[in-house]
Amino acid sequence: MSNVLTAAQTRFLRGQAHGIKAMLQVGGKGVTDALVAELDAALEHHELIKVKVGAADRESRDAMIAELVERTASALVQRIGHVAVLYRQSRDRRQIVLPRA
Numbered sequence: 001m002s003n004v005l006t007a008a009q010t011r012f013l014r015g016q017a018h019g020i021k022a023m024l025q026v027g028g029k030g031v032t033d034a035l036v037a038e039l040d041a042a043l044e045h046h047e048l049i050k051v052k053v054g055a056a057d058r059e060s061r062d063a064m065i066a067e068l069v070e071r072t073a074s075a076l077v078q079r080i081g082h083v084a085v086l087y088r089q090s091r092d093r094r095q096i097v098l099p100r101a
Contacts (some may be wrong), residue, residue: 009098013087013096022083023046031064040072050086051083065084069086
């Protein structure tokens with residue numbers, strides 16, 4: 001599964017993510033191996049999650065989100081303020097069926 005989403009898939013996932021709460025929070029220590037492992041497990045189980053990034057400025061938040069996306073091979077669906085929505089299709093138990101186009 002490529003981590004590139006079409007516009008229709010992004011729109012669909014944004015709608016799915018609307019009602020969920022942030023599962024993980026990136027704190028003062030930044031992106032650690034333990035955080036990436038926890039995020040990886042959460043993506044495998046839920047496929048679509050919200051992550052709250054607590055960084056002071058926008059550039060730091062963007063860098064942390066980009067690192068999380070890269071290290072988990074996920075797709076960034078949406079970013080609003082301190083919250084990012086990430087998606088990665090589960091290897092074993094696929095729950096979300098994306099629209100084709």
